[in-house]
Amino acid sequence: VALYLLKNRERVLKPLILSLQEAQHCIFPCSLCGFLDETDPCLFCKDEKRDQSLLCVVSDVADLWAIEKTRRYQGLYHVLGGNLSLTEGIAPKDLRMASLLKRLQGKEAPREVILALSPTVEGQTTAHYVRQEIQALGGSAEVSTLAQGIPLGGELDYLDEGTLSLAVVKRKHFEAS
Ligand SMILES: [Zn+2]
Secondary structure, eight states: OHHHHHHTIIIIIHHHHHHHHHHHHHOEEOTTTOOEESSSSOTTTTOTTSEEEEEEEESSHHHHHHHHHTTOOOEEEEEOSSOOBTTTTBOGGGSSHHHHHHHTSSTTOOSEEEEOOOSSHHHHHHHHHHHHHHHHHTOOOEEEEOOOSOOTTOOGGGSOHHHHHHHHHTOOOOOOO
8 A cells, every 4th residue: 555655646645645634633523422523513413303312332433334324223323432352452441431321311311222332252342341331320221232143145054153043042023024
């Protein structure tokens, strides 16, 4: 990448430097949810058409975009800023937890918190930690997590054991579509 940029100074490198400088000065984390945007509150937090009763907790802004791309979720978001990790040295104090717990208190608290964290050791450790903290608050919000199982278009005999066993355990009623 570095060689390509240096070979194309005027056409690629210069515009890239200008864009990065602009981003450095104009884009900041939203003080409510942690999303990166030019305004604070961000476009999601200030959109009154979104369902204020749903709050989706994600690790990173990239995960937020992935969910947003499905166009099936219309609630609010909260970006933790990472997952708990011993190897990477990420502790509870490094996550955006205080502002999350603050959002779950008061009159406008959401009725459901969706923990949309990765099915990795770090993601699930973080999910358990966040759930414990929410439950310690004693609020009335329901805590849910993403469904897990077979990917669309997946062949059963190609799936790993963990995914297939979870799909069997979490099987659901066969609904007419
Ligand atoms: Zn926001």
